Amino acid sequence: MVYPDRMKNHRAKKSPRLTPEIWADAALEAIEQGGLSSVAVEPLARLLGVTKGSFYWHFENRDALIRAAMRQWEKRAIHAIAEASRITDPRVRLRSLILSSADRTTAKLDLAVSLVAGDPRVRPFARRVDRRWLDWAEAAYREMGHTKTDAKHWALSAYSAYGGLIQILRLNPDILKSKRAWAQHARHVAGMLVP
Amino acid sequence: MVYPDRMKNHRAKKSPRLTPEIWADAALEAIEQGGLSSVAVEPLARLLGVTKGSFYWHFENRDALIRAAMRQWEKRAIHAIAEASRITDPRVRLRSLILSSADRTTAKLDLAVSLVAGDPRVRPFARRVDRRWLDWAEAAYREMGHTKTDAKHWALSAYSAYGGLIQILRLNPDILKSKRAWAQHARHVAGMLVP
DNA sequence: ACTTGTCAATACGGTAGCGTATGGTCTATC
């Protein structure tokens, strides 16, 4: 993930050399690596093998790139939530959230976004996705027979545990390094959150 | 917390006009507000009512300030853990962690630090404090009769829940806005984490 | 072949922040 090689995915020659989506993806990767301050026009351009002359053709300014990146992220997050909703059994469905902490792709990006969600340009996107996950979890708990307020508390607990865990594991990768320890902890959390 | 007024706390005339500790405090406040990129020499100097001529007398460079700020934070965090260890009943002790999520002073700073803990200058400090909290929780669970590995899982769960909750509440202050709802959720979490 | 529109390179000015060098001011102390 570096390269001045823009020929990946064998883009048809007719299509533009760079698209706003490519820029947005690069911005998301930058956020994952170094936060919002890493979303800088010239460095990203170097990373993509072009100059900022390209950037300012596709975007109004830096803020517009950030917004586009967040739109892209929200879209994918919504899609992930929809995928996680297809599981019929609510208990299995909830467990899938816990298990997704181990996914070193979406979890890392979700975390990175939440880390920069203090910024007013990111906050509304993060809030909407938070809301959706909370609603998703609440629905699962309701299907399990909990009252509305009860389900809300369970949902908040579950989503908190999810977010907190991936953050701690990011900083302390030594904590659940063995697959065995991780599976054990996943069982523990499942037993705690899925009564 | 702003002003070119350096005469607060009625400092004796003999003492220096600014101390490294004051700079470190200002840096911590900046981290809380805008992350590491807000720890900038000239803006902080303006905030303190001086110029960077003062700063470079007290510190080698910007990195030295960041390190000093993190040392100060770690010191206080260790003190807070020691305070939280004085409670005799392990269950009450654990509940104190949950309740401290509501403390809008330490919790916010702890969160802000964890948000920038990806930076190599911050990471070691955050890791050490994480470790201490985990050990603290593990000890409590052991006192409650759990085995070592079991206590470790409980501790990780509890600390995850703590970190995740304050992060979500920061972004969604509307979620537990009423005192009643918060107390209810605290009871819920306590029931979940303190069996 | 000529034109048009798309995309990118180059060159430019502007700002914010880092770090240095040097000089100034106050205070304690003799």
Add this chain to the structure above:
DNA sequence: GATAGACCATACGCTACCGTATTGACAAGT
């Protein structure tokens, strides 16, 4: 009250990045 050291101001050069303006390359359609 002269001096030394602690503390701060000012002025400077440097780099990184933002945004604009202009020009250039290249493809598609005519």
